[in-house]
Structures are given as structure tokens and as C-alpha cells.
Amino acid sequence: MKLGKFPPWLALLMPAIVLLAAVVLVPLVLSFYSSFTSYKLTKPDTLYNWIGTFNYQKAAGDIYFWTAFGRTVLLLTVALNLEMVLGLGLALMVSKVTRGQRLLRTMMMFPMMFSPILVGFQFKFIFNDNVGLVNNTLQSLGLTTTAIPWLVDAHLAMFSIISAEIWTSTSVFAILILAGLYAMPQDPLEAAKVDGCTPLQSFRFVTLPFLMPFIYIAMAIRSLDVARAYDIVQIMTNGGPARRTELLWTLIGRTGYVDAKMGYANAMGYISILLAIFFTVYFFRKLTAARAELGMAL
Amino acid sequence: MAQVHLRNLIKAYGALQVVHAINLDIADGEFVVLVGPSGCGKSTTLRMIAGLEDISGGEIAIGERVVNDLPPRDRNISMVFQNYALYPHMTVRENLGFSLKIAKRPQADIDVAVNKAADILSLTPLMDRRPAALSGGQRQRVAMGRAIVRHPEVFLFDEPLSNLDAKLRTQMRVEIKKLHQRLGSTIVYVTHDQVEAMTLADRIVIMRDGHIEQVGTPIEVFDNPVNTFVATFIGSPPMNLLEGRVDQGAVVLTDGSRLPIPPRYTAAQGAAVTYGIRADNIMPVGHALPAGDHIATVDMAVTLSEPLGTETLLFAELAGTEVQAKMLNPRPVRGRETMTFQIALDKCHLFDAATGSALRRA
Numbered sequence: 003m004k005l006g007k008f009p010p011w012l013a014l015l016m017p018a019i020v021l022l023a024a025v026v027l028v029p030l031v032l033s034f035y036s037s038f039t040s041y042k043l044t045k046p047d048t049l050y051n052w053i054g055t056f057n058y059q060k061a062a063g064d065i066y067f068w069t070a071f072g073r074t075v076l077l078l079t080v081a082l083n084l085e086m087v088l089g090l091g092l093a094l095m096v097s098k099v100t101r102g103q104r105l106l107r108t109m110m111m112f113p114m115m116f117s118p119i120l121v122g123f124q125f126k127f128i129f130n131d132n133v134g135l136v137n138n139t140l141q142s143l144g145l146t147t148t149a150i151p152w153l154v155d156a157h158l159a160m161f162s163i164i165s166a167e168i169w170t171s172t173s174v175f176a177i178l179i180l181a182g183l184y185a186m187p188q189d190p191l192e193a194a195k196v197d198g199c200t201p202l203q204s205f206r207f208v209t210l211p212f213l214m215p216f217i218y219i220a221m222a223i224r225s226l227d228v229a230r231a232y233d234i235v236q237i238m239t240n241g242g243p244a245r246r247t248e249l250l251w252t253l254i255g256r257t258g259y260v261d262a263k264m265g266y267a268n269a270m271g272y273i274s275i276l277l278a279i280f281f282t283v284y285f286f287r288k289l290t291a292a293r294a295e296l297g298m299a300l
Numbered sequence: 301m302a303q304v305h306l307r308n309l310i311k312a313y314g315a316l317q318v319v320h321a322i323n324l325d326i327a328d329g330e331f332v333v334l335v336g337p338s339g340c341g342k343s344t345t346l347r348m349i350a351g352l353e354d355i356s357g358g359e360i361a362i363g364e365r366v367v368n369d370l371p372p373r374d375r376n377i378s379m380v381f382q383n384y385a386l387y388p389h390m391t392v393r394e395n396l397g398f399s400l401k402i403a404k405r406p407q408a409d410i411d412v413a414v415n416k417a418a419d420i421l422s423l424t425p426l427m428d429r430r431p432a433a434l435s436g437g438q439r440q441r442v443a444m445g446r447a448i449v450r451h452p453e454v455f456l457f458d459e460p461l462s463n464l465d466a467k468l469r470t471q472m473r474v475e476i477k478k479l480h481q482r483l484g485s486t487i488v489y490v491t492h493d494q495v496e497a498m499t500l501a502d503r504i505v506i507m508r509d510g511h512i513e514q515v516g517t518p519i520e521v522f523d524n525p526v527n528t529f530v531a532t533f534i535g536s537p538p539m540n541l542l543e544g545r546v547d548q549g550a551v552v553l554t555d556g557s558r559l560p561i562p563p564r565y566t567a568a569q570g571a572a573v574t575y576g577i578r579a580d581n582i583m584p585v586g587h588a589l590p591a592g593d594h595i596a597t598v599d600m601a602v603t604l605s606e607p608l609g610t611e612t613l614l615f616a617e618l619a620g621t622e623v624q625a626k627m628l629n630p631r632p633v634r635g636r637e638t639m640t641f642q643i644a645l646d647k648c649h650l651f652d653a654a655t656g657s658a659l660r661r662a
Contacts, residue, residue: 193381195351207402
């Protein structure tokens with residue numbers, strides 16, 4: 003059978019190539035191209051208005067963009083570290099439970115079962131300054147008489163968002179670390195006891211090095227997640243008030259779809275993706291190094 | 301260096317008791333091997349000495365100290381584990397020096413001790429490798445090195461050779477014996493392999509179902525087993541056991557054939573007994589070594605022969621029981637050939653059929 007003028011291997015790869023081109027390549031090229039135009043959703047013709055690197059220069063000098071960038075890095079650093087510490091603690095405790103551990107493990111995953119949008123609404127309610135649970139509790143206990151503006155004050159609002167983020171995702175760490183604890187051979191721990199380790203030293207010198215690959219996997223997954231954080235923030239504060247909780251993607255989303263400046267939004271998006279790539283590469287490097295150290299296959 | 305004393309040592313998991321009030325005194329510098337089938341409590345006993353298992357009752361003393369409530373780190377012991385239990389993320393050097401580092405010894409001291417241990421065990425070229433890059437035998441040597449750098453009072457070995465292939469096992473066995481001669485330290489060694497037990501031990505402790513069956517030098521337990529369990533567990537192939545009844549100074553087997561009561565044993569007229577003959581002590585006429593003054597002869601049909609080179613192992617039937625016999629200076633054996641066998645009675649044993657205990661003359 004003759005397959006046109008294509009060589010057979012190309013003909014056979016064609017379906018895959020067409021599919022990939024349609025869903026990945028074309029959007030990618032188009033969005034990249036549009037970041038060099040003054041493309042506005044309200045004026046389709048502007049897609050052909052080539053303005054060179056103007057959008058990138060504008061982003062580079064945009065204080066709001068860099069503030070959001072910095073705030074995203076901050077959120078990523080704080081949330082990931084806290085989730086890691088809490089997840090580690092949770093996993094260690096659950097691993098010591100002798101009865102009902104399966105139930106606990108299932109319960110631990112509950113927060114992951116909710117849509118981040120719903121989590122956002124829930125925490126928006128919890129931290130509401132009038133009817134929220136937190137203020138009501140604090141006032142009932144007599145700890146404060148004023149209504150604390152959890153979602154309005156810049157620091158408190160970030161704190162509230164980080165709380166929601168941690169509530170949803172600590173279990174990602176807990177579950178991966180728990181898997182690590184289950185996979186861990188017991189012999190080296192016993193050897194450490196005989197070698198003179200206190201329980202704390204056993205943890206520090208034997209358990210923790212073994213868990214590091216699992217922690218880095220969780221870090222890599224979660225860094226991608228948090229670097230694209232949007233939903234919880236969008237619901238809880240909408241990046242406000244007055245940009246106080248603006249993150250990269252709430253800013254980019256608003257610029258693209260509310261202000262309709264799609265060309266500019268795409269330019270910011272491409273810069274932001276570097277952030278996600280940086281963290282992913284960083285954690286995968288760490289992961290590879292930790293696995294090599296343990297003598298695991300790479 | 302120190303003695304180890306077990307006094308009425310008990311281990312129970314809930315209602316299930318796995319070690320039943322055992323008593324054992326291990327002398328300073330002695331190499332004691334705990335041997336027995338799986339589930340006999342030997343590893344549990346060792347782990348109690350190490351402090352890795354709680355003690356349910358009784359007492360363990362190392363030197364003069366009762367260590368029942370001390371954690372492993374305060375017992376001044378070293379342990380070599382079956383799966384080596386090396387720290388996977390540390391190099392050989394770090395593995396060896398870890399215990400000294402934890403003990404906050406100066407780095408210079410650690411280097412000296414680690415290099416000395418590496419030298420003893422020929423690990424020097426491997427010092428910067430991680431365990432994953434080592435062979436089984438090398439890992440085993442690192443595990444032993446880790447144990448010796450600390451100069452503990454007692455070494456504990458938990459089936460250290462069972463994951464090695466046969467050739468390496470023989471080789472490491474010799475190394476462990478040399479190590480003991482060199483260090484002169486007290487060693488408690490657990491194995492299920494009676495050959496390992498025989499070759500290594502100063503004294504063997506044979507355990508079954510949480511009880512100690514017999515304690516003695518390898519030759520003692522081989523020559524004078526206290527019961528049929530020890531008789532069949534120690535020695536290869538296992539001792540042949542034949543059921544019979546005592547009649548006028550002889551044992552009448554189930555088919556009516558008579559074997560004289562072995563010289564060192566005594567039994568009452570009519571008693572049900574078990575007659576024990578090792579394969580080394582029943583050989584075809586013309587293929588046996590002269591073995592003592594008292595010889596009996598039986599005719600048996602050979603059902604199977606296993607040539608091993610210097611000897612051939614013959615499977616034959618006597619009074620309905622399969623008997624293994626040895627043929628030295630072997631010749632080819634025809635299928636179902638009937639041969640006359642000589643039995644060296646001086647080396648035979650007699651046990652009470654009901655209890656299995658040896659009927660030694662007082």
C-alpha cells in the first residue's frame with residue numbers, strides 16, 4: 003500500500019503529530035507569538051500588531067508584576083516548608099498508631115478531596131471578620147474585643163491564604179512521607195540503636211536521609227502546584243484588597259481576561275513559567291542526588 | 301570483654317510464650333552458638349541480649365551489670381545482622397565510624413579505629429563506596445567491621461552468613477573464626493545451620509520451642525546427644541532412628557531383627573526404645589573403617605545411592621525405616637543390591653521411645 007509521498011515512519015507518526023500539534027504546539031506558538039503583539043481580546047485585529055519585546059520590557063519594569071512574583075515565591079517557600087514539617091510530623095505520628103491506622107490514613111486524605119474553590123469559600127467564611135469562626139471564637143474566649151480583619155490586612159490575609167493552602171495540601175506530604183516510612187528497612191534503625199543512637203539521633207542520621215527522596219518528590223509536585231496558585235486566592239481575596247495578596251496568576255488572569263490585554267498577560271505568563279521550571283528542576287536535582295546517595299536506581 | 305548470664309529468661313507475646321525460662325552462662329571470650337530450627341527462640345534470645353526486644357521475665361547480665369532495663373546503646377554490645385543493616389546513605393568509611401561519631405570521639409581516634417578495622421577485614425580499597433556498590437560478601441565484612449571498631453564487651457551475630465552463597469559462606473566462616481581468635485572477645489552467634497554451629501562454636505546451645513535442649517562443646521553434643529532432637533539436628537546426614545523393644549540385652553526391631561544394646565547405654569527389659577545410628581557408623585563390609593570392639597552386622601537392600609566422590613551415601617531399608625549409610629572407598633552399586641552392613645555399636649545411641657531422652661548408663 004502506498005501512503006502518499008510520506009515515508010512510512012512519518013505516516014505512522016502522523017496521528018500523534020497532528021494531535022500534539024493541535025492541543026500543544028499551536029496554542030504554545032500562538033500564545034508565544036501574541037506576547038510580541040499588542041493583542042487585546044476586545045480588538046481581534048491587534049493580534050497582527052507586532053510590537054517586538056515591548057510587553058516583556060513593560061513586565062520587567064512593572065512593580066505590580068514583580069511584587070506578585072516575589073509574593074508567589076514567598077508563598078511557595080513558606081507554605082512548602084510548613085507543609086513539609088507538618089506532613090513529616092503527621093506521618094511519623096500516624097506510623098506509630100497501631101489501631102485504626104487505615105481509617106486515619108483515609109481521613110488524612112479528606113482535605114485533598116475538596117475542590118480548591120470550595121476550600122477557598124470555606125476559609126473565606128472561617129476568616130470572615132464579621133461572621134467568621136475565627137473571630138467568633140477569639141471574641142467568645144475573650145481574647146479580643148475587636149473584629150480582626152483577617153482578609154483585609156496585608157500580612158493577615160497572606161497568613162489566611164497560607165492556612166488554607168496548608169490545610170488542603172499537608173496530606174500530600176504526609177502521605178508520600180508515610181509511604182517512605184513504610185518502605186523503610188527496619189534493620190538500619192536497629193543497627194543505629196546498637197551503635198549508640200538516641201531515638202532523636204536515629205531519626206536524624208538514619209530515618210531522615212532515607213525519607214529525603216520522598217520529601218523531594220512531594221516538594222516537586224507541590225512547587226508546581228503552588229507556583230500556579232490561583233483558585234484559593236481568587237476566591238478568598240481576589241488578589242486584593244488593593245493588590246495586597248496579588249499572586250502571579252491572579253494578576254495574569256486579571257490582565258488577560260478582565261483587562262483583556264492578552265498579549266501582555268502572555269508575556270508575563272512566559273516569565274512566570276520560568277519560576278515553575280526553576281523549582282521543578284531544583285527539586286528533581288535534589289531528588290536525584292538523594293536517591294544516588296541511598297544507592298537507589300536513578 | 302565480659303561474661304553473659306541469662307537467668308530464667310522469658311519472652312512472651314501476650315499469652316504466647318516463645319522463650320521459656322532459659323538459663324545460660326557464657327564465659328569471657330567464649331564463642332557460643334545458639335542453634336535450632338526456625339521459631340525455636342534463638343534469634344529472640346539474641347535480640348533480648350541486644351536490647352532490641354523487651355524481656356518478659358528473668359534477667360540478663362553482661363559482666364556484672366544486669367542490663368534488663370538498659371537501652372541497646374548502654375549495653376556495650378555490637379551486633380551483626382542477617383541483612384547486614386548497613387546505612388545505605390553512608391560510605392563504608394562513614395558506616396564503620398558511625399558509632400564512634402555518635403559517641404563523640406575525636407576524629408583522629410575515629411580514623412585510627414576505622415582504618416584498623418578496614419585493614420583487618422581488607423576493606424581499605426572500598427572505603428569510599430556506598431553499600432549499594434558492594435557485593436554480599438563485602439557488605440558482610442563492612443557489617444563486621446562496624447561491629448569491631450567499637451571494641452564492645454560482647455559481639456552478637458544474627459545469622460550473618462545465611463544470605464551468602466555456599467562458597468562465600470565457608471570463606472566468611474573461616475574469617476569469623478580467625479576474627480574471634482584475634483580479638484578474643486565474647487561472641488554469641490545465632491544460626492540454623494548446624495555445620496556453622498559445629499565449626500565455629502566453643503560451645504553449642506541447641507534450642508527447640510523456646511527451651512534449651514543441650515549445651516556442650518561441638519564434640520560433646522555430637523557424641524552424646526541428650527535426646528533424639530539433638531541427635532537428628534546435629535550431624536549430617538541426620539542420625540538414623542529405629543523403633544524397637546528391649547529383649548535380653550538386645551533391641552528387637554519391628555521386623556524381628558536384633559541389634560545389641562550399645563555399650564554405654566542401659567534399658568529395662570521390654571522397654572520401647574529408639575535406636576540411633578549415624579551414617580558414619582553403618583557401612584558395608586569391606587568399605588568401613590574399623591570402629592571399636594563391638595560390631596553388629598545386618599543385611600539391607602540398597603534403594604538409592606548418592607556418590608559424593610570420597611564416599612557414597614547409601615539409602616537402604618531396615619525394619620521398614622529408611623536408613624542412610626556411608627560407603628568409603630566406594631564402588632558402583634547396582635539397583636536394589638543387597639549388602640551386608642557393619643554397625644559400630646560403640647558409636648550407637650539408645651533413646652526412650654516415649655520421651656526421646658538418651659538412656660545413658662549412669
